[in-house]
Amino acid sequence: MTAPTTRPDGPRTWGTLAVGALVLGGALYADAGSLRSLLTVHERTVLAFVLAVTAGELFRLRMPSGRMAAPLASASALATAFVGRIHGEPTFDVDAGFVVLVVAGGLLLAAAVRWVRGRAVEIDQVAARLVGVGVAAWLTRGLGPEGQSLWDLEIDRTVPLSVIACVMAVVAAVGVIVEIMLTAAVQSERQRTPWSAALRDEIGEVAPLTFAVVTTGPLVALMAPVLGLLALPTALFPLAITYVAVGRYARNRQTYRQTIATLSRLTEEGGYTPRHHAERVADLSVRIGRVLGLSARELREVEYAALLHDLGQISLRDPIPGGATVLAAPSDQLDIAVEGARIIRHAEGLEAVADYVEAQTTPYRQVREFGDDVPVASRIIKVANAFADLTGRREDPSEVAAALERIHLGLGYQYDPEVVTALAVATSDAGAGRVDDRAAVAR
Incomplete structure (x- = not known):
């Protein structure tokens, strides 16, 4: 982890x-x-x-x-x-x-x-x-x-x-x-x-x-x-x-994590996403999960799902500019999530991770208005990915503030307010693009 x-x-x-x-x-x-x-x-x-x-x-x-x-x-x-x-x-x-x-x-x-x-x-x-x-x-x-x-x-x-x-x-x-x-x-x-x-x-x-x-x-x-x-x-x-x-x-657990991290880099090697994007989203997702009080097992599953959240992009004929799925059409986002989940389900023991990846594009309004059961892990990945897409590798305070403001525009409709609040806490003391030492070693 x-x-x-x-x-x-x-x-x-x-x-x-x-x-x-x-x-x-x-x-x-x-x-x-x-x-x-x-x-x-x-x-x-x-x-x-x-x-x-x-x-x-x-x-x-x-x-x-x-x-x-x-x-x-x-x-x-x-x-x-x-x-x-x-x-x-x-x-x-x-x-x-x-x-x-x-x-x-x-x-x-x-x-x-x-x-x-x-x-x-x-x-x-x-x-x-x-x-x-x-x-x-x-x-x-x-x-x-x-x-x-x-x-x-x-x-x-x-x-x-x-x-x-x-x-x-x-x-x-x-x-x-x-x-x-x-x-x-x-x-x-x-x-x-x-x-x-x-x-x-x-x-x-x-x-x-x-x-x-x-x-x-x-x-x-x-x-x-x-x-x-x-x-x-x-x-x-x-x-x-x-x-x-x-x-x-x-x-053994570290080897398993490294295997998933290697799989997550397929989109990077294919030119679909920026370098280390998956690691940044995973790092931020875990920090948000800690603020929300998730257990160690839940944090591990959130990390795995965050690492693989863009895997479905390998099915695209034309890459999304900058790999920023937050800027793609909702139908394209859903297709990417479904395809990624389909690939992940071929791996034994990652059923829950596949479910999180598949549900990551679901707007929060589906939960608020229709009572849909969207896992909190999916809501976390949705917010973390949006933040990473909007900031890229930039850690300038003005860029971070602009990204948070953009996310707040979708508060309650696209994004879970509780998760967004946790995002603000998680990014208040550390750069958004930070990749921790262990993640760097895994690479």
Whole structure:
């Protein structure tokens, strides 16, 4: 899928960074006096967990949508919050603040390595993960019922380990949810996506990995009294194996997308449409879809349909000047859409995409006056294609404003007002002709 188009940081991003800074500052204030002694006593334990968190951050996982996840880092951080007795090592009898400092050490070390390598450092994700771990550590090592914390019950074994394990899993889930909520808030702000939609996508795509993260932390704590520090790599190994499966699936999805992008260039090679027109329409359609709160699966289908929306032009004897279908007669637009849909239906698994392409020329008045069922994806492509045709490759603000004004003339008749509003939002922070980095790589 097309990589997200982001805009400058806003209140939610700075708020996440501020909360992360407060958590880290509070931990430093609480443990400044005992930090050196704790590091001396738990030297090997701290080193093992710092390295595990660092490795998890450096070897992140690219999900099929392009979203980056670091399940190994999250699982290692949560394990730091839960671990108590460790075979061959002093009992990890520390407070929540020290846990935060250990995890912060791993996260910041990974950020430094990425920076040295010239890679992007998502400090907001570091802050979100730190806050989530801080919440889990406080719930685990803070005061509990009758003055005993969950960590105390784990050490004293006054409660069955099965109960302790279940409570740990619940606490880990709370920490992960806090991290996901903060990450979704930042993503919704940057991508102009409703927060509920961003949260849905964050939870939906990484749900299986989230379950593994939630269970891995308690598993390390329960294995450590027997295996010692070997419990950490042992418990993380099954989670690391999932990297292979998810990575292979993501590569297959990218190959599929590249195949569709190659097919979309038939009209370009034949001289029917300008270079990269399909990519521009797809990029803009995805941005509009994000503003409207479409799910990751819906965005993927919108992108595929947008890439193939002009495929029917290969049936034309005489190309449309500039390939601008928005300037063609309605009957010609319909013939192009129907022919494109007919071609697409020969490919297995693209039935919905073909339906979107076929319905892209339907005027919005058919929905408003006659109740026709025109998919929102088709309405998005209609608006995005019109904007791309009217602006071409020009990103001058006056050209963008003129294109928006022209589209507004057809508001409610040709174009869905809600989609046009989303178009204005999607084009307010980025050039209309922008093609994202991943799309460029696909070419």
